[in-house]
Amino acid sequence: MTYQVLARKWRPKSFSDMAGQEHVLQTLVHALDNQRLHHAYLFTGTRGVGKTTIARIFAKCLNCEEGISSTPCGKCSACLEIGEGRFIDLIEVDAASKTKVEDTRELLENVQYAPSVGRYKVYLIDEVHMLSNHSFNALLKTLEEPPPHVVFLLATTDPHKLPITILSRCLQFSLKNLSPQKIVEYLSSVLIAEQVPCEEGALWSIAKSAQGSMRDALTLLDQSISFCAGNVTEAEVSTLLGTPDQALILRIVAALNAEDANDLLETVSVIASRSFDYFLLLDNLLSLLHRIAIAQLVPGGVDNSQGDREQILGIAKQLTAEQVQLYYQIALNGRADMNVAFDARMAFEMLLLRMLVFSPQAPASSAIETAESATPDDSTDTQKKKPELISEPEPEIRLEPDNANTQTQAPSPEPLVEPQRQTDAPALSAAQDASATLEQPPEPDPIAVAEVAVASDAAPAVAEADPAPRNQTERWIQIVRDLGVTGITGNLLANCVLVDMSDNSVTLTLDETQSALYNEEHGRRIEQLLSEHFKKALKLTLLISAIDAESPAQFRQRMREEALQQARTEFEEDEHIQAIINTFSAYIVPDSVSILSEEKP
Numbered sequence: 290m291t292y293q294v295l296a297r298k299w300r301p302k303s304f305s306d307m308a309g310q311e312h313v314l315q316t317l318v319h320a321l322d323n324q325r326l327h328h329a330y331l332f333t334g335t336r337g338v339g340k341t342t343i344a345r346i347f348a349k350c351l352n353c354e355e356g357i358s359s360t361p362c363g364k365c366s367a368c369l370e371i372g373e374g375r376f377i378d379l380i381e382v383d384a385a386s387k388t389k390v391e392d393t394r395e396l397l398e399n400v401q402y403a404p405s406v407g408r409y410k411v412y413l414i415d416e417v418h419m420l421s422n423h424s425f426n427a428l429l430k431t432l433e434e435p436p437p438h439v440v441f442l443l444a445t446t447d448p449h450k451l452p453i454t455i456l457s458r459c460l461q462f463s464l465k466n467l468s469p470q471k472i473v474e475y476l477s478s479v480l481i482a483e484q485v486p487c488e489e490g491a492l493w494s495i496a497k498s499a500q501g502s503m504r505d506a507l508t509l510l511d512q513s514i515s516f517c518a519g520n521v522t523e524a525e526v527s528t529l530l531g532t533p534d535q536a537l538i539l540r541i542v543a544a545l546n547a548e549d550a551n552d553l554l555e556t557v558s559v560i561a562s563r564s565f566d567y568f569l570l571l572d573n574l575l576s577l578l579h580r581i582a583i584a585q586l587v588p589g590g591v592d593n594s595q596g597d598r599e600q601i602l603g604i605a606k607q608l609t610a611e612q613v614q615l616y617y618q619i620a621l622n623g624r625a626d627m628n629v630a631f632d633a634r635m636a637f638e639m640l641l642l643r644m645l646v647f648s649p650q651a652p653a654s655s656a657i658e659t660a661e662s663a664t665p666d667d668s669t670d671t672q673k674k675k676p677e678l679i680s681e682p683e684p685e686i687r688l689e690p691d692n693a694n695t696q697t698q699a700p701s702p703e704p705l706v707e708p709q710r711q712t713d714a715p716a717l718s719a720a721q722d723a724s725a726t727l728e729q730p731p732e733p734d735p736i737a738v739a740e741v742a743v744a745s746d747a748a749p750a751v752a753e754a755d756p757a758p759r760n761q762t763e764r765w766i767q768i769v770r771d772l773g774v775t776g777i778t779g780n781l782l783a784n785c786v787l788v789d790m791s792d793n794s795v796t797l798t799l800d801e802t803q804s805a806l807y808n809e810e811h812g813r814r815i816e817q818l819l820s821e822h823f824k825k826a827l828k829l830t831l832l833i834s835a836i837d838a839e840s841p842a843q844f845r846q847r848m849r850e851e852a853l854q855q856a857r858t859e860f861e862e863d864e865h866i867q868a869i870i871n872t873f874s875a876y877i878v879p880d881s882v883s884i885l886s887e888e889k890p
């Protein structure tokens with residue numbers, strides 16, 4: 290038996306089978322049942338929303354042997370032949386392929402003759418806007434004096450291209466894009482009838498991708514059924530569509546809310562293994578945060594475009610409005626960062642960790658505070674606290690239960706077990722401590738750990754207005770990145786470190802090994818750039834000497850090397866590479882591993 294594609298098999302056969310377009314159907318049903326018929330109808334709307342389907346059902350309504358009504362019998366020869374596309378008095382034309390005036394003349398030549406078997410001769414002209422001007426004129430003549438037995442059904446995606454003279458002679462119906470809800474309901478009914486098991490989330494992903502077109506949705510469903518070998522799952526569909534599944538985005542927000550860095554990084558691993566586009570992912574995260582923010586302020590205003598309305602309302606209650614705003618801001622700024630990062634995954638991970646660290650009840654920073662000092666105060670200077678930590682190891686143990694409590698991945702912390710592990714360990718610096726807690730999952734990602742160390746090191750230096758500032762070094766790296774200056778000036782900036790910044794002055798040290806290119810013109814340019822960036826006049830003092838902090842250039846270099854090292858390790862450990870080495874006695878040429886996605890200048 291030949292397989293019939295779903296879009297064709299499940300094309301509605303009657304008005305009551307149709308999903309959506311109620312506003313159009315109601316008018317047509319009323320007209321048919323009251324015999325108030327017009328001789329020309331125009332159906333407009335984007336592709337796959339039901340224009341020709343409605344037109345064909347309408348043709349049945351007009352020609353059903355049981356009489357004109359909105360409920361054709363579906364059994365008489367007229368109904369059956371129309372359904373099979375072989376009814377002699379339904380003349381279907383695709384105007385896109387018949388644009389010439391001769392075509393239209395030929396088409397309209399027979400208009401004057403009575404229908405052969407039916408009650409009405411129905412002309413269904415699809416993509417009618419494609420006709421030439423001459424063809425429109427020929428059509429117009431017929432529309433001006435239509436024979437009583439003729440009905441024109443015109444369909445177009447682009448009504449603006451139709452001459453006003455044609456438009457004014459048609460009853461116009463504008464079809465809407467189908468809502469995701471409508472599409473999901475229809476696809477569900479199709480799958481039940483086809484006896485194909487499926488996850489609801491998968492249908493929401495398809496509905497979102499179909500962008501209002503039922504035909505596209507059914508085609509995607511067809512593909513999904515083959516791709517998923519019969520059982521349609523959300524994860525597989527999202528892989529097929531290349532769109533991150535909403536479940537993953539929700540998991541990110543849940544992990545942020547639970548302050549669970551482990552799960553956050555775990556989620557990124559899942560994402561990485563399925564090679565989603567990180568920009569798309571970020572956009573979906575932004576969209577989710579936007580909807581959560583709406584849910585917090587106007588609960589009734591949340592749409593159900595992904596079938597997750599209830600979930601969103603639930604999350605909205607768990608997060609504070611400030612948290613959501615902060616996450617959104619960080620995500621938005623992170624988008625720019627991702628453009629210049631040489632590794633999208635790293636940038637994405639960094640961005641999520643930033644959300645975690647700067648969150649009003651950030652776990653990493655609170656963990657550091659408790660680990661650092663027996664009396665957690667609101668001092669925000671990590672640099673000063675580190676020595677205290679090393680000289681006084683015991684508070685770590687005493688405060689461990691608190692620390693464990695902040696780690697939500699342990700639902701019922703057992704003080705006896707947790708401190709045991711910690712007392713064995715030597716006193717750790719704040720950064721090491723944060724990364725150590727992250728090493729709990731079986732396979733810590735080296736890059737991720739390095740990133741965490743940087744992020745949480747900087748965490749306590751939070752200023753309330755700007756979500757980005759960290760310690761001086763990090764802050765300067767961020768500023769230089771934001772400035773996005775290239776050329777010699779950019780190069781000089783990247784080789785400076787920030788010494789001091791006040792309301793009206795800024796002091797930088799330029800790495801003396803890089804000072805050859807410097808002249809006063811560059812100094813003025815840097816002063817101007819920084820003044821513009823901070824929107825206030827800043828006086829620049831530029832010192833040239835050896836630098837004792839990491840410059841943006843050094844930071845970039847280090848990140849590049851770490852990523853390269855990571856790539857080398859992954860490459861060497863790859864089972865396929867191992868198999869090649871073992872089978873062919875091959876070896877990897879030293880230094881031949883490189884990263885293709887090099888950082889943009």
Ligand SMILES: [Zn+2]
Nearest residue numbers: 353362365368
């Ligand atoms: Zn019939």
